[in-house]
Amino acid sequence: RAAGLGLGLVTAAGGRRLLRAGGAAERCLSRGTSSNQRPKRPLTAYFRFVMDNRLAFREKNPEASNTELIKKLAGAWKELPASQKQVYEEARKTDWKRYGEQLAAYKAQLTPAQAAALKEEKRKQLARRRSIRAKRELNLLGKPKRARSGFNIFVKIYFRFYHFQRYCSPYLQLAQDDKVRYENEIKSWEAKMIELGREDLVRSKRQSLKKKPAETAKQTETAKAKASSSGKKAKLKKSEE
Numbered sequence: 001r002a003a004g005l006g007l008g009l010v011t012a013a014g015g016r017r018l019l020r021a022g023g024a025a026e027r028c029l030s031r032g033t034s035s036n037q038r039p040k041r042p043l044t045a046y047f048r049f050v051m052d053n054r055l056a057f058r059e060k061n062p063e064a065s066n067t068e069l070i071k072k073l074a075g076a077w078k079e080l081p082a083s084q085k086q087v088y089e090e091a092r093k094t095d096w097k098r099y100g101e102q103l104a105a106y107k108a109q110l111t112p113a114q115a116a117a118l119k120e121e122k123r124k125q126l127a128r129r130r131s132i133r134a135k136r137e138l139n140l141l142g143k144p145k146r147a148r149s150g151f152n153i154f155v156k157i158y159f160r161f162y163h164f165q166r167y168c169s170p171y172l173q174l175a176q177d178d179k180v181r182y183e184n185e186i187k188s189w190e191a192k193m194i195e196l197g198r199e200d201l202v203r204s205k206r207q208s209l210k211k212k213p214a215e216t217a218k219q220t221e222t223a224k225a226k227a228s229s230s231g232k233k234a235k236l237k238k239s240e241e
Contacts, residue, residue: 038118039102042095045088049077 043051050073057072058064064072077085107115148156190202 037106039099039106042092042099045085045092046077048088048091049073049080049085 050070053073053076054069057069057076061069061072110118186203193199193201
């Protein structure tokens, strides 16, 4: 019952978020414009260079990771002659001029309400980015996480158990089936190894080889104990005489 209640509460919370998102999207559509329609800023000269040369660098370094590839491109950009950099810079200036014209035309078609809404949307995006950067910095500095509430702990444990029951059970059955497959194949393989004279690779043979040193040590200890006991008895008998 408690698990069902937790699922209902979480589902309700998710539903409220979806309703809020849907309401925001509906309001955006009713305004007839959004920030997605805003002209995109042109690429910098460096990013133009990366876009033009990324494929060629990937072909020359097929095993390099994305990080290593970017480092190589950054190094190539630093070593690029100024005359070649100027080509990318001129392309950026041309696109920037076109961007200014498109942005002016875009703003001209906005109503005061739309302009205010888009300005507020941009403000929220900037605030979100600042918050993400601040959280990342705190994580790097090792700030402890906040204490969780009882409800949060309950939801995490419940969903872990719920997803395990729902999604992992078939895989557990597959694991059992694969275990049967392994047992059948290993028996057949061990029989073949015995025929080839490689009994040392057979499980029962290896186990017996492992047990022998232990059994030998145990027998040695038993023999020592018996010898010590018999020696004590002999000394006691002589003293009595």
